[in-house]
Amino acid sequence: MGLDIRLPIGLMFSLIGLLLVGFGAATNSDAALYARSLNVNVNLWWGIVLLVFGVLMLLGTTRSRKTPPPA
Amino acid sequence: MQPINLAWVDYAILIAYVAFVLGIGWILARYMKTSSDFLTSARSIPTWVTGLAFISANLGALELVGMAASGAKYGIATAHFYWVGAIPAMVFLAVFMMPFYYGSRARSVPEYLKMRFDERVRALNSVAFAVMTIFASGISMNALAKLLNQLLGWNYNVALWVCSGVVLIYVLKGGLTSAIYTEVLQFFMIVLGFAPVVYLGLKDVGGWHSMNQSLQTVATNPAALYLKEAGTTYAANAWTSAWQPVLAGPANNPMGVDWFAMIFGLGFVLSFGYWCTNFLVVQRAMAAKNMTAARNTPLVAAVPKMFFPFLVIVPGMIAVALTSTPDKNYRIPPPIISQETYARAVDVVKNANPADSAVAVKAVGDALGKKVDAVRISSLVAANAASKLSDDKIKQGLYNSVAENDYDGVILSLVKKYCPPGLLGLALTALLASFMSGMAGNVTAFNTVFTYDLYQAYFAPGKSDRHYFLTGKVITVVGILLSIAAAYLASEYNNCMDIIQLVFGFVNAPLFATFLLGMFWKRSTGTGAFLGLFGGMGGSAIFHALTIAQGNAPGIKGGYLKVLQVFPSEMAQNFWLAAFAFTVCFTLTLVISLATSRTKTDAELKGLVYSLTPKIKDDNQPWILRPAVVGTVLLIVCVILNIIFW
Numbered sequence: 001m002g003l004d005i006r007l008p009i010g011l012m013f014s015l016i017g018l019l020l021v022g023f024g025a026a027t028n029s030d031a032a033l034y035a036r037s038l039n040v041n042v043n044l045w046w047g048i049v050l051l052v053f054g055v056l057m058l059l060g061t062t063r064s065r066k067t068p069p070p071a
Numbered sequence: 072m073q074p075i076n077l078a079w080v081d082y083a084i085l086i087a088y089v090a091f092v093l094g095i096g097w098i099l100a101r102y103m104k105t106s107s108d109f110l111t112s113a114r115s116i117p118t119w120v121t122g123l124a125f126i127s128a129n130l131g132a133l134e135l136v137g138m139a140a141s142g143a144k145y146g147i148a149t150a151h152f153y154w155v156g157a158i159p160a161m162v163f164l165a166v167f168m169m170p171f172y173y174g175s176r177a178r179s180v181p182e183y184l185k186m187r188f189d190e191r192v193r194a195l196n197s198v199a200f201a202v203m204t205i206f207a208s209g210i211s212m213n214a215l216a217k218l219l220n221q222l223l224g225w226n227y228n229v230a231l232w233v234c235s236g237v238v239l240i241y242v243l244k245g246g247l248t249s250a251i252y253t254e255v256l257q258f259f260m261i262v263l264g265f266a267p268v269v270y271l272g273l274k275d276v277g278g279w280h281s282m283n284q285s286l287q288t289v290a291t292n293p294a295a296l297y298l299k300e301a302g303t304t305y306a307a308n309a310w311t312s313a314w315q316p317v318l319a320g321p322a323n324n325p326m327g328v329d330w331f332a333m334i335f336g337l338g339f340v341l342s343f344g345y346w347c348t349n350f351l352v353v354q355r356a357m358a359a360k361n362m363t364a365a366r367n368t369p370l371v372a373a374v375p376k377m378f379f380p381f382l383v384i385v386p387g388m389i390a391v392a393l394t395s396t397p398d399k400n401y402r403i404p405p406p407i408i409s410q411e412t413y414a415r416a417v418d419v420v421k422n423a424n425p426a427d428s429a430v431a432v433k434a435v436g437d438a439l440g441k442k443v444d445a446v447r448i449s450s451l452v453a454a455n456a457a458s459k460l461s462d463d464k465i466k467q468g469l470y471n472s473v474a475e476n477d478y479d480g481v482i483l484s485l486v487k488k489y490c491p492p493g494l495l496g497l498a499l500t501a502l503l504a505s506f507m508s509g510m511a512g513n514v515t516a517f518n519t520v521f522t523y524d525l526y527q528a529y530f531a532p533g534k535s536d537r538h539y540f541l542t543g544k545v546i547t548v549v550g551i552l553l554s555i556a557a558a559y560l561a562s563e564y565n566n567c568m569d570i571i572q573l574v575f576g577f578v579n580a581p582l583f584a585t586f587l588l589g590m591f592w593k594r595s596t597g598t599g600a601f602l603g604l605f606g607g608m609g610g611s612a613i614f615h616a617l618t619i620a621q622g623n624a625p626g627i628k629g630g631y632l633k634v635l636q637v638f639p640s641e642m643a644q645n646f647w648l649a650a651f652a653f654t655v656c657f658t659l660t661l662v663i664s665l666a667t668s669r670t671k672t673d674a675e676l677k678g679l680v681y682s683l684t685p686k687i688k689d690d691n692q693p694w695i696l697r698p699a700v701v702g703t704v705l706l707i708v709c710v711i712l713n714i715i716f717w
Contacts, residue, residue, distance in 0.1 A: 003098050005120055005252045009259060012091040016084050016497065023080045023493045033491050037271055043493035046267050053263065 010057030013050045020047025075222055075487060081496025088260065088500045089237055092507070095256070096241030096249045106539040109246035110519040111178050112358035116248065120255050121364065122371025125355040127254035130261060131509025132502060133211050135383055139485075140478030142387020143403055144298065145326045146286060146310030147716055148317060149387070150380040155338040157376055158709045160346035161369040162702035168347050169356055169698075170687055171590055173365040174678050178357075180350040181524040187589045187679045189597035189670065190528070195604060197524035199578045200350060201517055205550065206571050208513035209557020215506040216558065221407060222483060222499075231558055234503070238510045239551045243544060247358060247519070250511040254355075257504040262375075264501025265382055265482075271489040272389035275399065285392035286310040296394050296403065297444075297474045299325065310388065313716040327621075327640025336646025340653040344583035351516040362687065366698045373705050377712065390481045401488060404480035405473035408439060417465045425449075425456040439473065447472035510554065518546045569627055577615070580649045581607020581656030588660050593673065593680045599664030607656025614651045620644045 024044030027033050034041055077085075107113045141149040177183040181200065185193035216231040241249045276282045290309040293299040309316045309325055316324035317333055346352060346369070356368035393401040416438040423431035428449035435452075436443040451468040454460060460468070486498045522543045531538070585604055588595040619630030620641040629644060638644040677683050694700060 003095070003102075003252070005095075005255055008091050008095050008252075009256050012087060012256065013259070013263070015087055019080060019083055019087070020493050020497070027493075037489055037491050037494065038274055040271070042267055042271065043491065046494060046497070050263060053259075 004061050006057045006061045010054045010059075010061065012054070014054030014058065017047050017049070017051030017054050020044070021051060023047075075495070077223065077496065077499075078492035080493045081499065084493075084496035085500050085503070088504065091256065092237065092241055092253050095252050096244035099245030099249045099252065102248070103244075103246055104540075106522065106536050106543050107178075108248070109540055110515075110522060110543050111354075112246070112248045112251060114358060115360050116251060116358050116364075118359060118364040118367045118371055120251060121355050121359045121368040123258045123375070124251040124254035125352055125368050125372040126376050127258040127261075127508050128351055128355055128512035130258070130379075130505060131211055131512070132505040133214060133509070135261070135265075135502070135505050136214070136479050136482055138380075138383040139387040139390070139482040142384035143390050143476070143478050143481050144387070145324075146290075146388055146391075147380075147384065148310075148313050148324060148326055149384045150313055150712075150716065151317075151333060151337065153376060153380050154313075154709050154713055155333065156342040157346060158373050158705060159338065160342040161373045161376065162705055163343065164347045164353070164356070165366045165369040165373075166698050166702045167681070168586070168590060169366045169369070170362070170684065171679055171681075172353060172357060173359070173362055174684070178523050179520050180348060180353055181520055183679070184585075184589070184600075185524075185528075187671075187676070188595075188600045191601045192585070192597060192604070193524060193528070195601065196582075197520050199575075201520050201525065203575050203578070204351065204513040204517040204520075205553045206557050206575070208510045208517075208550075208554040210561050210572075211506060211509045211513075212554055213558035213561040215503070217562070218483070218502075227562070231555060234507065235510070235551050235555055238507050238514065239548065242511050242514055242551075243547050246543070247354070247515045250515040251355060251358060253511065254508045257508040258375075260504040261501045262382065264497045264504070265386075267494060268485055268489055268498055269382060269385055269389070272386060272393070272485055275489070276389055276392045276396070282388060282392045283311045285395045286388060289391055289395050293325070296391065297476050298391070310391065313713060315717060321639040321643060326642050327638070328643045328646060332643050332646035332650065336648075336650040340580065340583060340649040341646070343587075344579055344649070344653075348582050348586050350520060351512055354516050354519065363692065363698075367701070370698060370701050370705060377705070377709060386485050387478070387481050390485060401484075402471055403476045403478065404484045405470060406441060406475055406477045407480070408441070408473070412439060413466050413469060414462075416469050417462050420448075420452055420455055420465050420469070423452045423456075425453045428452065435469070435472075439469065442474040444472045444474045510551075514547060514550045514554065517550045518543050521546050521550070573615070573627065576645070576648070577608045577611040577652070580611045580652035584653050584656035584660060588657065588664070589680070591681045592664075593676055593682055594669065595660060595664040596667045596669055597671075598667045599660045599662075602663050603656045603660030606659040607652045610655035611648050611652035614648050615644075618644055618647070 020043045024041050024047050028041055028044065103109050138149060172183055175183055175186055177186055181193045181197035184196050212231060212235060215234060216227045219225045219230040220227045241253060273279060273282065276285065287307040289296060290305045290307050293303055294301040305323060305325065306316065317328060317330050321327045321329050356365050359365040359368050390403050393399045394403050416435055419434050419438045423434060431452045432443060432445045432448045435448050451465065451472060455465060486495065490498050522539055526542055527539060581604055584607065585600050589600060615629045616632040617630065618636040618638060619625060619628060619634050620638045625631050625634060638647065673683055
């Protein structure tokens with residue numbers, strides 16, 4: 001099929017990662033908010049993980065576009 | 072349980088997910104030109120994609136919810152559903168069975184049965200499968216809508232129709248490809264959405280080691296957490312060792328099973344019956360782009376599957392450990408009780424006479440309509456009499472005193488406990504994703520079987536491809552509408568669903584015997600297979616009518632004709648039932664096949680039966696990537712996992 005699934009996956013996780021990083025950074029000083037997550041700003045940290053995952057997926061699509069796999 | 076209020080960021084994540092899922096359907100729509108594109112993906116998808124979809128189609132939400140529940144009820148032994156009950160069967164499917172499914176160019180599992188045996192076997196299998204997928208997806212959608220209703224306060228009807236609508240749009244647009252692609256997206260969503268919850272839970276209980284220590288204390292007196300009847304006691308490793316308690320016999324493990332039922336019933340009959348013959352999962356492998364990709368699909372899937380227990384079972388174990396630690400302020404949630412009922416019970420506590428605690432306990436128990444912990448209720452009544460407690464305090468006390476657990480609520484209670492806004496949106500989206508992948512999986516399997524094996528075979532043979540393409544689309548809509556109807560049925564008549572699931576247990580239990588004999592014994596005949604299947608189903612129904620699990624009353628749970636055998640648990644009853652059904656079907660098929668003459672010649676069975684099919688040459692593959700080698704490596708890793716958690 002013409003669609004490389006890594007593209008939407010990469011885009012979606014990058015977007016959600018950015019959202020979480022942004023939200024986490026904006027609420028970093030809000031200790032009450034993060035009391036339930038054991039005082040870890042999980043939004044920020046997990047947002048970074050999602051962002052890295054998303055970007056890796058996107059890199060995968062561009063790399064395979066440059067070197068078409070042998071048929 | 073108060074509804075949770077979602078923040079804008081949670082909604083943003085949810086909306087982003089729905090938008091991407093719909094977008095994938097939209098983009099794929101222009102590649103959908105023939106019925107084969109729509110219903111079988113025209114066999115064009117790379118291995119890692121079909122592999123992850125293979126596992127994701129099975130990873131419905133009921134699996135997520137149910138495995139966490141079992142993790143709490145039975146501990147690490149629940150992992151047997153993966154290490155015994157999935158991996159060996161997946162390797163077997165890849166190495167031995169996929170060549171026939173894929174090589175025969177059958178478009179569905181029932182179609183393979185028609186090629187191998189005859190129309191009767193296909194008709195029986197396809198009708199049973201079509202009805203089953205509809206109910207499976209209905210039951211799961213009902214669970215989702217109920218959950219969204221309780222958790223977020225959404226309207227049941229709106230939740231049901233909107234979620235089904237999203238699935239309908241992307242399946243209708245992009246067909247099986249769309250379902251498979253979104254399943255991959257959902258796979259990552261589920262893993263990445265729940266991993267932080269597991270991490271936070273483990274961190275909170277003080278790590279793996281101290282979780283196990285808490286569980287060892289619990290095992291000696293599980294009644295303290297309402298896990299078992301008062302007076303039950305197990306060895307300390309009952310929740311933390313996978314094999315030792317099972318080998319010690321049914322009385323020594325919380326599942327109440329013995330090793331033979333575990334290995335033969337679950338590990339052989341049920342597991343191979345599901346993974347090797349259920350079209351819902353096999354369809355994913357059949358969509359692969361070539362034979363190698365098809366055979367590697369279950370192997371790719373086996374890698375994450377092997378490690379899923381740490382994602383889906385460990386939360387249940389965390390919940391037990393947290394409950395046993397009083398200062399964590401957590402308990403495995405009790406059954407859902409309405410706010411009005413709580414309010415009434417609060418009044419009963421206020422009016423109770425602390426001097427007569429037996430009466431007070433009974434009154435509170437009646438008001439809540441549940442079993443209650445007498446000690447906790449007495450002290451709550453006494454505390455309230457000594458110094459007036461606030462209504463909220465009393466309510467909290469009542470919540471903690473309900474002596475029953477709603478294990479299905481475990482996973483959500485942990486999400487609620489640990490997730491701040493943001494992460495909460497991610498975890499809820501993951502949950503929603505798992506419901507949708509379950510529904511889409513069922514609907515895509517349903518429309519293929521219905522279109523090719525029922526409609527084309529019996530109602531309208533010989534029409535143009537365009538005709539079947541449109542039929543496939545119409546059937547997709549019909550399938551979703553039927554699922555919604557099944558969801559309403561499930562919400563209205565819970566018992567009716569129990570009966571339906573019971574009947575499907577009977578239908579599925581003997582199936583693997585038919586495939587095993589069909590694929591590996593050329594002498595087996597259509598009549599033998601057909602009557603063997605019927606006999607196996609009848610056998611399991613009779614087995615169920617004559618046996619019962621300890622603690623159950625004769626009736627829907629079995630034993631309604633006469634109780635000949637009492638099993639220590641329902642799970643043991645199920646495993647033995649499967650083993651019995653398999654044996655009956657196997658023996659009948661064998662005997663009747665020998666008594667009837669063959670209707671298919673060797674030439675007709677080429678590519679369908681092991682001994683008549685040329686061996687696949689894997690020479691073009693480096694030896695390290697050949698399915699047999701990869702499968703062996705996976706089995707070794709699986710054995711190592713079993714030994715680590717012995």
